[in-house]
Amino acid sequence: MPDTPLTGPGHVRLGSNSGQPLTRRDGFLKVTGAATFAADNRPAGLLHAVHAISTIARGRVRSLDVAAARAHPGVVEVITPANRPPLARDQDDKPTMFSWRVETLQDDRVRYAGQPIALVIAETLEAATEGAHLLAPGYAPEPARIGFEDGEAFEAETVGIGSPAAFVRGEVEAGLAGATVRVEFRVETPTQYHNAMEPHAIVAAWDGDRVTIDSPNQAIAMGQAAFAGFLGIPPENVTLRSPFIGGGFGSKAILSGPHVLAALAARMVGRPVKLVFRRDQMVGPVGHRGATRQRLRLGMDRDGHLTALDHEAVVMTSAFDDFLEPAANASQNIYATPALATRHGGVRVDLGTPGPMRAPGEASGSAALECAVDEAAVACGIDPLEFRLRNYAETDPATGRPYSSKALRECYAQGAERFGWAGRPLAPRRMRDGAGRLIGWGMGSALFPAPMFRAEARAVLRADGTALVETSAVDMGQGAWTALAQIAADGLGLPVERIEFRAGHSDHPDGGVAGGSGHTATAGSALFGAGADAVARLAELATGHPDSPLFGAGNAGVEARLGRLVHREDPGRHESYADILARAGIAELAGQAVGARDPAHARDRAMFSHGAVFAEVQVDPDLCQIRVSRLVGAFAAGRIINPHLARSQLNGGMIWGLSFALHEEALHDPRTGRSMNADLAGYHVPVNADVPSVEALLVHEDDPYVNPLGVKGVGEIGITGTVGAIANAVWHATGTRPRRFPIRIRDLLEA
Amino acid sequence: MTYSFSLTVNGATRAVEIEDPRVTLLDLLRERLALTGTKKGCDRGQCGACTVLVDGRRVNACLILAVTLDGAEIETIEGVADGNRPHPVQEAFIAHDGFQCGFCTPGQIMSAIGLLREGETGEDRERIREGMSGNLCRCAAYAGITEAVAAAQRALAAGDRRRA
Ligand code: FES
Ligand code: FES
Numbered sequence: 016m017p018d019t020p021l022t023g024p025g026h027v028r029l030g031s032n033s034g035q036p037l038t039r040r041d042g043f044l045k046v047t048g049a050a051t052f053a054a055d056n057r058p059a060g061l062l063h064a065v066h067a068i069s070t071i072a073r074g075r076v077r078s079l080d081v082a083a084a085r086a087h088p089g090v091v092e093v094i095t096p097a098n099r100p101p102l103a104r105d106q107d108d109k110p111t112m113f114s115w116r117v118e119t120l121q122d123d124r125v126r127y128a129g130q131p132i133a134l135v136i137a138e139t140l141e142a143a144t145e146g147a148h149l150l151a152p153g154y155a156p157e158p159a160r161i162g163f164e165d166g167e168a169f170e171a172e173t174v175g176i177g178s179p180a181a182f183v184r185g186e187v188e189a190g191l192a193g194a195t196v197r198v199e200f201r202v203e204t205p206t207q208y209h210n211a212m213e214p215h216a217i218v219a220a221w222d223g224d225r226v227t228i229d230s231p232n233q234a235i236a237m238g239q240a241a242f243a244g245f246l247g248i249p250p251e252n253v254t255l256r257s258p259f260i261g262g263g264f265g266s267k268a269i270l271s272g273p274h275v276l277a278a279l280a281a282r283m284v285g286r287p288v289k290l291v292f293r294r295d296q297m298v299g300p301v302g303h304r305g306a307t308r309q310r311l312r313l314g315m316d317r318d319g320h321l322t323a324l325d326h327e328a329v330v331m332t333s334a335f336d337d338f339l340e341p342a343a344n345a346s347q348n349i350y351a352t353p354a355l356a357t358r359h360g361g362v363r364v365d366l367g368t369p370g371p372m373r374a375p376g377e378a379s380g381s382a383a384l385e386c387a388v389d390e391a392a393v394a395c396g397i398d399p400l401e402f403r404l405r406n407y408a409e410t411d412p413a414t415g416r417p418y419s420s421k422a423l424r425e426c427y428a429q430g431a432e433r434f435g436w437a438g439r440p441l442a443p444r445r446m447r448d449g450a451g452r453l454i455g456w457g458m459g460s461a462l463f464p465a466p467m468f469r470a471e472a473r474a475v476l477r478a479d480g481t482a483l484v485e486t487s488a489v490d491m492g493q494g495a496w497t498a499l500a501q502i503a504a505d506g507l508g509l510p511v512e513r514i515e516f517r518a519g520h521s522d523h524p525d526g527g528v529a530g531g532s533g534h535t536a537t538a539g540s541a542l543f544g545a546g547a548d549a550v551a552r553l554a555e556l557a558t559g560h561p562d563s564p565l566f567g568a569g570n571a572g573v574e575a576r577l578g579r580l581v582h583r584e585d586p587g588r589h590e591s592y593a594d595i596l597a598r599a600g601i602a603e604l605a606g607q608a609v610g611a612r613d614p615a616h617a618r619d620r621a622m623f624s625h626g627a628v629f630a631e632v633q634v635d636p637d638l639c640q641i642r643v644s645r646l647v648g649a650f651a652a653g654r655i656i657n658p659h660l661a662r663s664q665l666n667g668g669m670i671w672g673l674s675f676a677l678h679e680e681a682l683h684d685p686r687t688g689r690s691m692n693a694d695l696a697g698y699h700v701p702v703n704a705d706v707p708s709v710e711a712l713l714v715h716e717d718d719p720y721v722n723p724l725g726v727k728g729v730g731e732i733g734i735t736g737t738v739g740a741i742a743n744a745v746w747h748a749t750g751t752r753p754r755r756f757p758i759r760i761r762d763l764l765e766a
Numbered sequence: 767m768t769y770s771f772s773l774t775v776n777g778a779t780r781a782v783e784i785e786d787p788r789v790t791l792l793d794l795l796r797e798r799l800a801l802t803g804t805k806k807g808c809d810r811g812q813c814g815a816c817t818v819l820v821d822g823r824r825v826n827a828c829l830i831l832a833v834t835l836d837g838a839e840i841e842t843i844e845g846v847a848d849g850n851r852p853h854p855v856q857e858a859f860i861a862h863d864g865f866q867c868g869f870c871t872p873g874q875i876m877s878a879i880g881l882l883r884e885g886e887t888g889e890d891r892e893r894i895r896e897g898m899s900g901n902l903c904r905c906a907a908y909a910g911i912t913e914a915v916a917a918a919q920r921a922l923a924a925g926d927r928r929r930a
Contacts (some may be wrong), residue, residue, distance in 0.1 A: 050802020261869025492867030
């Protein structure tokens with residue numbers, strides 16, 4: 016919990032609770048620099064740690080000049096495999112599905128460039144930096160295997176987090192053979208790095224056998240257990256604080272070697288230690304989006320209905336661990352087809368292990384799918400929107416189950432209307448702007464699962480009519496401080512101003528994972544349930560007491576409204592929370608709940624958020640420079656708790672899509688395996704001037720099945736339709752179908 | 767050897783002694799003057815998270831050695847609000863949701879204040895986007911940032927008219 020109150024004078028209240036576009040409750044802290052991110056902590060006696068990283072991609076570290084580093088003024092300790100204190104857990108063990116193999120200086124082996132090979136601790140950051148430099152490692156290098164050709168191919172069993180690598184429904188080859196029109200489409204997507212603006216960081220301070228850790232973490236209870244496992248102490252001895260995360264995008268859900276080492280180092284030297292990754296040190300140990308090579312085959316009958324859809328992806332992972340981008344799975348749930356197959360193969364290379372990065376699988380997979388579908392529409396001579404409508408899935412193509420809700424038709428209609436899609440010429444190279452630039456319009460369907468995980472929450476009604484709610488939920492920019500408080504307030508029947516909301520701390524009930532676009536649904540359900548539980552207890556007190564105006568109404572006979580219980584049939588009868596508690600002589604009344612999906616609904620329904628994205632690009636006919644001039648996305652994601660913040664999430668997602676389409680690409684030197692753009696100058700992400708106009712429309716959708724709140728999620732879906740929409744707009748402008756991402760000027764010049 | 771110099775930070779004169787000439791302005795602020803509002807996103811002038819005003823101009827604090835700033839006047843995010851009253855730029859960032867995670871925000875706001883003082887953009891969105899392009903936002907709150915800067919420009923201009 017931040018020490019400063021979350022609601023400052025800049026907080027504008029535009030209405031009350033869920034559905035209202037409140038501005039961020041943590042806004043004032045963030046605009047004044049008072050929001051404390053992990054690296055802002057400076058406990059007394061703090062030392063600084065810097066880890067040295069390998070400059071080879073495979074081989075062994077033969078020598079480290081530890082004496083030179085130690086001799087540098089200010090250096091306190093140098094940790095290498097020779098003196099690293101033991102860990103309670105083997106770094107290669109994978110106790111949970113969410114465990115990655117990490118480097119904790121277990122040996123002299125190097126398995127990728129950028130791997131931590133030593134840790135220097137010093138009185139100042141400058142001394143630690145110089146100490147790490149003085150280590151001047153000597154290596155016994157082995158040839159690096161980088162890229163699809165050099166890597167070692169293998170059969171994948173699972174992809175993502177435990178999903179089957181292959182899926183078949185119906186007869187794909189027969190469906191293709193019987194098709195009137197067939198399309199085959201191949202595309203490559205690059206390695207990408209999360210590059211959140213906040214570097215990974217940890218400040219660890221021990222007190223006896225207890226440790227307080229400040230570190231941005233998307234899954235606090237899981238992180239607490241992981242630290243405890245490595246350090247050999249019970250989880251309750253680890254206090255993990257993560258009130259603000261400067262962007263996570265999946266990379267801050269999993270501990271890396273340097274995190275573990277920093278905590279270990281603090282215990283070893285007996286003083287607090289701060290370790291902040293440099294930007295280039297985040298290429299390797301903290302995950303990335305693995306590169307893919309994908310092939311799609313689509314068959315259509317004469318009316319443009321799919322007869323078969325086949326999606327194959329070969330994806331990269333590291334030489335020592337498995338995380339396979341589940342790209343082909345993106346084709347399973349969106350277009351109706353009698354025959355559907357998806358499968359994955361793996362290739363091992365000498366890079367760090369990939370991990371979940373915003374829309375893992377869906378981003379790269381839907382990029383490929385949406386281009387292939389555009390190509391199919393062209394082959395059939397049908398408008399791309401009309402083609403998608405003809406192949407609209409009324410039930411989930413993978414399982415045959417009904418959707419819990421699906422307002423995709425409305426998304427298509429509202430997005431097309433807003434964009435002005437009608438009248439788009441079918442053929443490419445038909446539109447120009449006043450300056451003679453080629454103009455193209457493209458579209459893509461957006462889809463993302465609406466999962467729920469598990470979370471717990473506690474709500475306490477207080478004698479003064481306010482309430483405290485707690486869960487170890489995390490805000491990494493998506494707006495948890497605000498949206499979850501709105502839900503909690505609704506659960507308690509209180510205005511949001513009367514709620515004290517605590518989150519982001521391991522002392523709270525397990526708030527689950529901020530990831531998978533399921534945090535609002537999951538932690539929100541727990542918070543709502545906890546509030547409702549507290550109110551139910553309060554109702555028992557009131558309806559059971561002869562002095563209460565609600566006496567005899569029964570629990571179901573009252574409802575909570577703005578801090579009062581009101582008789583359902585006779586609204587004239589009501590009593591305030593404070594009065595009920597006062598009469599009962601109770602200072603605090605607590606409720607609790609677990610947020611999880613109803614298993615029957617989970618079994619019977621397919622649950623997804625949907626959307627439609629429309630893009631306009633301008634292409635210089637001579638230089639082939641590409642600019643996105645307009646992006647319009649229409650999204651249906653169940654009940655929107657806070658439209659103001661949801662729009663920001665969707666806008667951000669669409670801009671990630673733009674980034675995927677035109678900017679992002681990690682480059683590695685094939686000879687050495689070293690990153691060639693481990694900085695923000697070489698690894699391109701959009702700047703403000705790259706994003707002229709982006710608009711997210713929120714399409715109304717009621718969903719009685721996903722959870723009682725009707726909440727799906729908006730964190731990741733924005734990327735999914737956008738990449739394809741932009742690539743398809745490039746085709747429409749130029750007549751050249753992009754075959755790799757990011758789309759380069761060269762690809763258009765050479766076409 | 768120690769290096770002694772003094773500079774003004776948010777209106778207060780600070781006498782500084784550092785033992786190491788390699789200390790950047792950014793690390794001086796964050797690690798020695800306890801002003802952690804200014805953020806480090808890259809430490810090499812590529813992201814703008816560390817933007818502060820030095821003698822009224824926008825600079826990347828990670829690119830300047832502190833010892834070169836004897837006598838300079840530094841403005842950081844901590845000095846922008848008037849106690850509990852946010853600056854019009856801060857207010858506009860909240861109202862237009864010009865951020866998500868908030869990590870780039872101190873830099874964005876300092877950059878916006880500098881940009882508005884430079885007085886080249888007015889409310890022209892295209893010029894604002896260009897003028898704010900030294901500040902990366904990975905959350906991609908760009909639409910909100912652009913609107914916030916335009917709104918702040920409007921508010922500040924109205925304030926000037928009232929004073930005039
Ligand atoms: S930290 Fe100074 S520009 Fe990035
Ligand atoms: S708000 Fe997160 S980086 Fe800008």
